[in-house]
Amino acid sequence: MIRMLVSVALVAMIAFDARADVLTDPNEIVARANLAAYYAGADGSAEVRMLISDVQDRRQRRQFTVLRRDIADGGDQQFLVVFSQPSDVRGTVFLVDKHIDRDDDRWLYLPGLDLVKRISAGDKRTSFVGAHYFYEDVSGRRPTEDTHELIETTDTAYVLRHVPIDVGSVEFGSYVTWIDRETFLPMKIEYTNPAGRLYRRVEVLEVATFDGHPTVTVSRVSDLSSGGRTDMQFRYIQYDIGLPADVFAERSLRNPPREWLQRPTD
Amino acid sequence: MKRWLLILLLPMVVGAQEDPGDGDVWSDDAWDDVAQSSRWSGFVEAGFGTRLDRDPLVSNRTTLEELRGRIESDWAPGRFAIKLRADGGYDGIDNDWFADVRDLTLSFTLGSDIDVKAGRQVQTWGTGDLVFLNDLFPKDFVSFFAGRDDEYLKAPSNALRISRFSSAVNIDVVWVPVFEPDNYLTGERFAFFSPAAGTTVAPDPPLSGVEPKESFSNGEFALRLYRTVEGREYALYAYRGFFKQPTALTASLEPTFAPLHAFGASLRRPAGIGLFNAEVSYYDSRDDRSGTDPRVPNDQFRALAGYEWEARTNFTVGLQYYLEWTLDHDALVANSPWPQYEPDEYRHLVTNRMTYRTDRDRFVWSWFTFLSPSDRDVHIRASLTYRYSDRWSLTGGVNGFGGRDAHTFFGQLEDASNAYLRVRYNR
Helix, strand or coil: CHHHHHHHHHHHHHHHHHHHCCCCCHHHHHHHHHHHHHCCCCEEEEEEEEEEECCCCCEEEEEEEEEEEECCCCCCEEEEEEEEECCCCCCCEEEEEECCCCCCEEEEEECCCCEEEEECCCCCCCECCCCCCEHHHHHCCCHHHEEEEEEEECCCEEEEEEEECCHHHCCCCEEEEEEECCCCCEEEEEEECCCCCEEEEEEEEEEEEECCEEEEEEEEEEECCCCCEEEEEEEEEEECCCCCHHHCCHHHHHCCCHHHHCCCCC | CCHHHHHHHHHHHHHCCCCHHHHCCCCHHHHHHHHCCCEEEEEEEEEEEEECCCCCCCCCCEEEEEEEEEEEEEECCCCCEEEEEEEEEEECCCCEEEEEEEEEEEEEEECCCEEEEEEEECCCCCCCCCCCCCCCCCEEHHHHHHCCCHHHHECCEEEEEEEECCCCCEEEEEEECCCCCCECCCCCCCCEEECCCCEEECCCCCCCCECCCCCHHHCEEEEEEEEEECCEEEEEEEEEEECCCCCEECCCCCEECCEEEEEEEEEEEEECCEEEEEEEEEEEECCCCCCCCCCCCCCEEEEEEEEEEEEECCEEEEEEEEEEEECCHHHHHHHCCCHHHCCCCEEEEEEEEEEEEECCCCEEEEEEEEEECCCCEEEEEEEEEEECCCCEEEEEEEEEEEECCCCCCCHHHHHHCEEEEEEEEEC
């Protein structure tokens, strides 16, 4: 009887806890969303493909494998992106050292010239390999670059509005995110230009859990002013595979690390 | 005779057969394309280019007239990797078929930190943008000036490359058993300046430098030590081989390649809003260290400094300053049969690159200027690439040359100024 009472009390406490777990600090929500979206596991790998459609529905595709390693949760990260499609970019490799306290270091390997090209930091809100995604959508925007305001808490999502601190560095005036209250994944992001018109939307269409990490598997970005869009799919997702730091170096540009690019065999 | 028109249209015939890349939608089996251990890809490209003015020395007005196919594949049997990239096609200026293997290599890893790559390969290092100091791998200036894709500026060589990686320093050692010169100006497609003639010439048979005898000691050896620390890339270089252009003369006054040692260093790092690069190289002309032999080029000190930044969204600007300092210049002039054509003691060169990408990189507008205030010559490369789809792309451009004197590097090419168009179908 006592055991049952204790159980009931425990259940009640958990339930109460869950309700108390409604966050109200927008900075904390953003920090957790940043971790959920970009820092799952200590490292990870996935195959990604993108279908880029313009307003006339002409389509291009990109396919690549991405390896990621976190140096610190919420902090510096390393990325290696190895392209396999289409044929004219196959063998192109992109290496990024993402920094929190300074500009990212980025290198691009062009196999035709055997050239390791360094890319200046520049504007990260430009097209990633011809897609409607920006570089910043792929590697993450620093939470400290915007101010965050919690404008609504629905049954499923925290709705936040973000305003850039350096207005001149970005093309948007503000954006609103719908962050899932359970997974903390940003499920929808809508960008408004400085004139107040909605012009860009990023939305998550499917989520699945891998190794305990809820992960976006299908997403879409729509250019609401031109009508184009890019669909992105993730497959062969793995976490905590033990990627060594030296995979993220010039060696991997000329000689991509095959053992880490292979698909999981299951 | 509109043979070139036919050439430009041919890829469309090839491409018209099927075009699955553009019409198709997501389907699950498309993921499996990539899982295969070997795949074939490539392209068909038609190129046509013509001089803006006639060159009285060269009968062909066209500078580019070719239909080119590329095949590309790789295999990974066990611990090995085999890579193939080869071009073939028909060149309407040479009136001949050609085959050009750009990569055919066998690679493997020794232990955990040594990569070995053997075979025909294109190699590049150094920090310059279209300016090379310590990169003494062969260049193809004929392709570069004729309007072929920039990739063809780098020519392949048969080489063994061993790379060792460690946290202290990475080492590349390259051995090219048989000296591979640049693809230099020969008078076939472009005339060049001959100091002996005192004017530009297009000899028939074309210029052909006497290459060093094949022997172990006449091979090329290149070394690079490099390390990246906190985003700053440091490198040291050494080279033993020959000048890549036939700028020397044999005892019987035939053009040849003088023996060369080169030692250098480079740095590339972020600075301010962009990237800064600096590189130096000392060219030790082994057969003429005193600079008194008029048949052999003198020692040189070369230096480069560059800065590249994104001036506005999708618009990148690069500036470089490059110096060629010819040592013992007094001795060179005193002993030269044609001192008026010898290089200045200081050759200054500035370059400017501007790249503008629009419509999510579908259009790439590119402008590159080489300008030498000391030689008073200029080379302008302007191009526009339109990537219509994953299959089709179109590139048009102009290569302009000008100079006060005919004996400078770009001045000799004044009559070679050309415009070109290329259509490519990727597969």
